[in-house]
Amino acid sequence: MRSNSILDVMVKDHTRLLKYLQDVKNNLTHDPKVLSKSFTIFQWNLEKHFFVEERAIFTSYDPENIDDGYQLFSDLSKQHTVILENVESLRKNLRSAKPKDVSDLKTTLLNHKNFEEKHVYPILDVQINEREKQLMIERINDVL
Numbered sequence: 593m594r595s596n597s598i599l600d601v602m603v604k605d606h607t608r609l610l611k612y613l614q615d616v617k618n619n620l621t622h623d624p625k626v627l628s629k630s631f632t633i634f635q636w637n638l639e640k641h642f643f644v645e646e647r648a649i650f651t652s653y654d655p656e657n658i659d660d661g662y663q664l665f666s667d668l669s670k671q672h673t674v675i676l677e678n679v680e681s682l683r684k685n686l687r688s689a690k691p692k693d694v695s696d697l698k699t700t701l702l703n704h705k706n707f708e709e710k711h712v713y714p715i716l717d718v719q720i721n722e723r724e725k726q727l728m729i730e731r732i733n734d735v736l
Contacts, residue, residue: 598649598725599713601732605641606705612637613698620692631686635679640735642672645708648731649716664712671704 612634619627650665678697685692717725 596722596725596729597713598716598720598728598732599709601729601736602645602713603709605644605736606709609634609638609641610698610701610705613694613701617694617698620694624686627686631683635683638679639676642676644732644735646672648735649728668704668708668712671707675700675704 612630615630616627616634619630646669650668675697678700682692682694682697716728720728
């Protein structure tokens with residue numbers, strides 16, 4: 593059964609992303625090819641997730657309070673940039689002999705996830721009419 597809630601769809605994807613990050617953590621001591629593959633899967637899915645938020649959701653959202661709505665999405669975009677910079681830095685560390693640790697990235701992702709799930713998606717689910725919401729969910733599902 594398909595959800596009619598942006599929150600539900602995106603929570604499932606957050607769960608999936610955290611599983612991929614856990615796979616990376618589990619593979620830190622494995623063969624570099626295995627680690628590289630799990631990291632690439634994580635990174636690809638994270639980038640798709642951010643693409644969905646920034647293109648399928650943010651660009652279709654017309655907030656009731658323009659200043660607050662656009663500030664919220666500006667802040668989220670900045671968080672995405674910081675997270676992607678952290679991911680790229682981790683990728684470089686994975687290729688070197690430097691110690692490998694994903695705990696900072698996981699903490700950052702969890703904070704971002706919790707913020708979205710408490711303050712972003714519930715607002716979208718309330719403020720967007722059902723027709724527009726279904727179009728957004730279709731776009732989300734097309735990418736994810």
